Amino acid sequence: MNAMAVPIANYVGLSAVIFFIGLAGVVVRRNPLIMLMSIELMFNAANLLFAAFARAWLHNAGHIFVFLVITVAAAEAAIGLAIVVTVFRTAKTVDVDDVALMKG
Amino acid sequence: MIAFYVLAVVMLASAVWCVTAKKPVYSVVALLLHFTALAATYLTLNAEFLAVIQLIVYSGAILVLFLFVIALLSSGVAPFAAGPNKLPRIAYPLGLFGLIGLGFLTWALARTAIVTPAVSPNASPLGPVGTAGVFGSVGDFGTALFTANLLPFEITALILMVAVIGVVLLAGDQTPYSPTKRRADDVRREMREAILRGGDQ
Numbered sequence: 534m535n536a537m538a539v540p541i542a543n544y545v546g547l548s549a550v551i552f553f554i555g556l557a558g559v560v561v562r563r564n565p566l567i568m569l570m571s572i573e574l575m576f577n578a579a580n581l582l583f584a585a586f587a588r589a590w591l592h593n594a595g596h597i598f599v600f601l602v603i604t605v606a607a608a609e610a611a612i613g614l615a616i617v618v619t620v621f622r623t624a625k626t627v628d629v630d631d632v633a634l635m636k637g
Numbered sequence: 638m639i640a641f642y643v644l645a646v647v648m649l650a651s652a653v654w655c656v657t658a659k660k661p662v663y664s665v666v667a668l669l670l671h672f673t674a675l676a677a678t679y680l681t682l683n684a685e686f687l688a689v690i691q692l693i694v695y696s697g698a699i700l701v702l703f704l705f706v707i708a709l710l711s712s713g714v715a716p717f718a719a720g721p722n723k724l725p726r727i728a729y730p731l732g733l734f735g736l737i738g739l740g741f742l743t744w745a746l747a748r749t750a751i752v753t754p755a756v757s758p759n760a761s762p763l764g765p766v767g768t769a770g771v772f773g774s775v776g777d778f779g780t781a782l783f784t785a786n787l788l789p790f791e792i793t794a795l796i797l798m799v800a801v802i803g804v805v806l807l808a809g810d811q812t813p814y815s816p817t818k819r820r821a822d823d824v825r826r827e828m829r830e831a832i833l834r835g836g837d838q
Contacts, residue, residue, distance in 0.1 A: 539638055539641045541751055541765070542746065542751055543645070545640070545746055545751065546746060547645050547648070547649070549739070549742050549743070549746065550649060551648060551649065551652050551740075552741070553654045553735055553738065553739045554653060554656055555652070555656070556735060557656060557731075557732065557735050558655070558656035560728070560731050560735070561656075561728045561731065561732065564657065566661040566664070566703065566706065566707060567656070567658070567661055567664050569653075569703070570655055570661075570664050570665070570668050571655070571656055573668065573695070573699070574652055574655065574656070574668070574671070574810075575674070576672070577675055577695075578768075580675075580687075581675060581678065584678075584679055584682045584684045584687060585682060587682070587684065587773075588682040588683055588684070591772050593772065593773065593777055593778060593781045594781070596684055596686070596687055596773070596778050596781070597778075597781055597782060597786045597789070599684075599687050599779075600687070600782065600793075601789055601793060603690060603694055603695070604692070604793045604796060605796060606695075606699070606796065606799065607694055607698065607699055607800075608796050608797060608798070608799070609798035609800075610699045610702060610703070611702065611800050611801075611804050612685060612800055612803050612804060612807070614702055614703065614706045614808075615691075615803070615804040615807035615808040616807060617706060617710075618706060618709065618710070618807075618808045619807050619808055621710050637815065
């Protein structure tokens with residue numbers, strides 16, 4: 534099957550829409566876990582674009598970059614979840630609006 | 638062609654579900670669906686290795702980590718399971734702003750001519766697509782990763798180590814440090830005393 538029967542613009546559009554869904558999740562939701570998952574959505578939208586353009590140019594630098602992004606995303610998820618656990622231990626809440634320890 | 642549109646619909650629907658779900662557990666399930674569809678999309682893009690690590694790292698490791706944290710936080714206090722549910726007033730102008738941004742992006746994308754080289758897959762310098770040792774295969778990826786991109790790969794290892802140290806510092810054992818042998822002796826003495834007390838716990 535010739536995968537490039539799908540024009541690259543479709544991948545760009547799909548990636549943009551998923552990125553905006555993730556952005557809306559980060560901005561609107563107040564649950565830190567769902568905010569972290571929305572960040573993962575945005576990472577994956579970018580990854581999809583890298584893979585699509587790597588296929589279009591038949592060059593695997595895009596694949597390498599996706600690999601690096603996945604690594605950074607894993608580190609980010611681990612640190613973020615550790616922060617959520619720590620905040621929950623001290624503040625006894627997970628609503629990010631109620632956690633205002635550093636508010637000036 | 639058909640596969641792309643089916644997978645795109647699945648990815649969009651699961652992304653919306655993930656963001657709008659009331660309970661975080663449902664979000665994790667939606668995200669799992671999203672990542673699986675994305676891995677299938679990688680397969681249609683000849684990115685075999687990416688599809689595999691997408692499933693192993695994201696679906697296998699990160700989502701299970703999310704599930705563990707949800708289970709951990711839900712165990713003690715009841716209200717967390719439902720999750721904070723109120724939508725702040727500012728969400729509506731922000732949503733409008735996001736829609737305007739999305740419309741602008743769509744308009745800009747429609748106007749932009751995206752340049753890609755006129756490569757026919759079968760005439761690529763890497764050989765015919767889909768057979769072993771050519772574009773997107775594990776061998777091709779590994780060769781690129783360990784020759785031209787060795788330094789980024791090493792930095793990746795450093796990032797992971799920093800993350801591990803950070804997680805242990807943030808969420809690890811909170812008791813003050815004591816030498817290992819003494820702490821082991823303390824634990825042993827406590828167990829002995831507990832047994833002598835008569836096993837009432």
